[in-house]
């Protein structure tokens with residue numbers, strides 16, 4: 001068990017019980033996955049000075065996060081989350097997720113199999129999330145993804161979730177629905193979506209929240 005503990009965290013000595021899934025809830029099968037070769041990599045550094053995000057800023061932000069994990073437990077207590085569900089397969093309920101990962105662990109489900117997303121230095125993984133799939137009337141896909149641990153090194157990931165305000169009404173954008181297409185999702189208030197999603201996350205292999213809003 002000790003080999004599963006994050007090497008980034010000097011003051012965690014055992015895995016908290018709520019992070020240990022019951023045998024029947026654990027992800028089964030082979031967790032090793034081939035690396036996905038189709039993920040487009042866009043070099044923004046030549047375009048608009050990296051959109052203002054320098055390599056140094058990315059490096060510093062990751063370091064601040066690692067420092068956080070090394071803080072005394074009592075200082076971290078107010079930020080502690082009971083939510084250990086994101087390691088299983090899920091889609092993100094947000095609009096977009098920007099993700100920095102230092103060590104391999106992220107996998108996406110594509111064409112019937114899990115594929116690894118390699119960490120690239122100074123790169124963000126941009127994940128299209130549920131709200132964009134709905135607003136685009138299914139033209140953009142929110143991929144199912146999961147995180148696998150390894151036994152040799154700790155992994156830190158830094159996620160920025162772009163979300164609508166809770167009261168926003170979300171629906172497919174009519175301007176981009178062509179005459180031959182019909183509306184694929186019903187409209188709803190974003191906070192209702194989040195409530196259903198929270199319930200679905202407890203059942204990581206269960207139906208995705210997206211399906212609850214599908215019209216056909």
Ligand SMILES: O=C(O)CCC(=O)C(=O)O
Pocket residue numbers: 086092099101105106145146147157159
């Ligand atoms: O740590 C990661 O790479 C992804 C975590 C994740 O999928 C999430 O928090 O939604």
Ligand SMILES: [Fe+2]
Pocket residue numbers: 086090091092145
């Ligand atoms: Fe996620």
